[in-house]
Amino acid sequence: MTLKKVVRKSLSEAVFDQLSEEIVHGNMEPGQRLPAERELCEALGVNRGACREALQRLAQAGLISIQHGGSTKVLDYRASGGLDLLGRLLFRPDGGFSIQVARSILEMRAALGPDIAALCARRAKPELKGQLREVVTALSAAGEDLNQRQLLGMRFWDLLARGSGNIAYQLANNTLRKTYEKIRHVLTELMRDELLDHKSHQAIAEAIFRGDDLSAKHVTRGLLEKGTSRMLQFLARFEKAQNKESKT
């Protein structure tokens, strides 16, 4: 039996979810006016405070623009949204996930990963190296437990991002991790090869231990490119099938 954490949603969060979903996947055009707060909260059956909290959050996410006295307008999320939108974009209303967004994430990962590893090799402090060693040890002990390997993989990348001394990488990694956590269970089998490639993970760690940035970058690139191309290949086939299906 696997127990799942009960999610309790506040009203403002429910409103936020509904509106952002409507903006991202619905039929709201950029520039379109949102109903006035008083109308909106009446239509949604919630008090104005909850409604305002949601609207403020939407504005922070770059999905709407609020102007005192004027009306609230929908923005083009592609031009003003932040990286945290990835999670919402990835999942489609029908329950599946967007292949285009998944590809985007994989490409970004492949572009950043090697540089993160290289910087980590150059800058990591002894304490972090120790933690990294523990993760590698745990990885070699995890055997073929793919779920466990995914969790350790996240920790692996968290450490690399931290060790890179690059705060932008750390923050981007935070966002990507949050997105990954939501989708990793459907990717488990697809990532099998990458997850089981213990040799690469070990080689990256060892390159970092000895401060060999070039080697760290090179091995990381190999690991990610192999995993990425494999997943992209699969996604492309999947996409084709999906298109064919949607044409019927």
Place this chain on the structure above:
Amino acid sequence: MTLKKVVRKSLSEAVFDQLSEEIVHGNMEPGQRLPAERELCEALGVNRGACREALQRLAQAGLISIQHGGSTKVLDYRASGGLDLLGRLLFRPDGGFSIQVARSILEMRAALGPDIAALCARRAKPELKGQLREVVTALSAAGEDLNQRQLLGMRFWDLLARGSGNIAYQLANNTLRKTYEKIRHVLTELMRDELLDHKSHQAIAEAIFRGDDLSAKHVTRGLLEKGTSRMLQFLARFEKAQNKESKT
């Protein structure tokens, strides 16, 4: 005469700014309890609604964790913050900016840029190529007007990110652009060489026009590495001077 847009801040935004500044640059430890809403709004002299709006936004930014019934706790922004934190991290309380954060941003830009250009060369549609051509034309007409070249440069990168067909790059670019807009005026002279390197910009555009991804990547890497290393060099000198100063 240069007119600057008047900024009007709402109460909730002021509270948000103050608290996030306190968390990021102040002395609040992760795990520390925030005062209860009722105390907080009294201490700040604002109503509870404004206070709650700010707290909800802080939670969305990954700076605090709110729990119904329990108390609100400060999180470790390095482990849970999103990329939009960059802007706040970049600027220090004393008015200057953090060299470490600036370096991070430059490194990220250097890692992403070449891949963005390559993907754009592979995927850009005719319409986007047309817009890109206009920007390049405008750049060649801008002469040595560095301010104008900065603006066109932003547009240049916006187009590349959009043309890459990679939504993650677009969203990351949005965040980086927002940060850049806040600091670009102090970087103008420092970026002189990069801004005036019209040859590289033109070469990137032309590589994109003919779908030559490898060339686009290569030229972009050259442009960014040159600009980055120059700025990093300067920042390193600056950092040294700053350290020396802080020791006295």
Place this chain on the structure above:
DNA sequence: CCAAGAAAACTGATCATACCAGTTGACCAG
């Protein structure tokens, strides 16, 4: 004395209502 359970105190969540403040657009005088 201790552990289980009830009660109290505390915290965030929701609600209703009133009023303040900025924007917009229609209208009118010059």
Place this chain on the structure above:
DNA sequence: CTGGTCAACTGGTATGATCAGTTTTCTTGG
């Protein structure tokens, strides 16, 4: 056509009450 006035609309602030969870404290039965 310009500038000003005013009414209607929109978001912002304020207050006070109540609901709903969590944490702490205290009681109680063993």
